[in-house]
Amino acid sequence: MAESIMKESTMKENTDIIRVQTSDFDLAAEYRALRAASAQTGAIVTFTGLVRDFNQGDQVAAMTLEHYPGMTEKVLADIVARARQRWRLQAVGVVHRVGALAPGEQIVFVGSASAHRGDAFAACEFIMDFLKTRAPFWKKERTGSGERWVDERQSDGEAAQRWQS
């Protein structure tokens, strides 16, 4: 009981949640945390990324996600801080999984809470675009012909570029 009260008060001081974990996440729980952060919130936008079963013409049987512990968390915190400078946000949540993942599994969650939907939509997309091009995660796929590291996508770089203007 005391522990849950402590957790809640900690969350209210710093409403941002940034986690890198092997375990799955519960979308409803992440949404609840964003919703509980502030009574000023009028809009919450959430994004969930999943493992596709098909990539570059091949059936994907499994995926492993590697990251750079320490730097990953710093980069994610920096991206969230930049989003906070651009938009008025009540709370932000970023959860990224690492380790072995099967097709259909959840990889990433980004949620943004704001007074109005415009800021919440924009911030959520901004955070995802920069996460994809800046945060040190790497995907390795297993297909019928063996294992391979996933190549960067040019479209991801372009998606991040458009926020520079």
Added chain:
Amino acid sequence: MIKLLYFARFRDALDCAGEQLPLPAHIDDIAGLVAYLGERGKPWRETLGGARVLVAINQEVADFDAPVKEGDEVAFFPPVTGG
């Protein structure tokens, strides 16, 4: 000493996840460090001398002309593919 880390396909190509390296006195930037590591042989030259090599010093992305000093953590990795 400096701490070196290699991630993803670089780790596989070099067969090395990380190492402690006494920093030679004549090396003062990333480009110099890459040239020095390249003396180890072809996989090192090809992996770290490739077109898409990212480097971080003390967990912040840096350029190849960035200075390297005693005690630094230097990581080499390919473009990121998370999310």
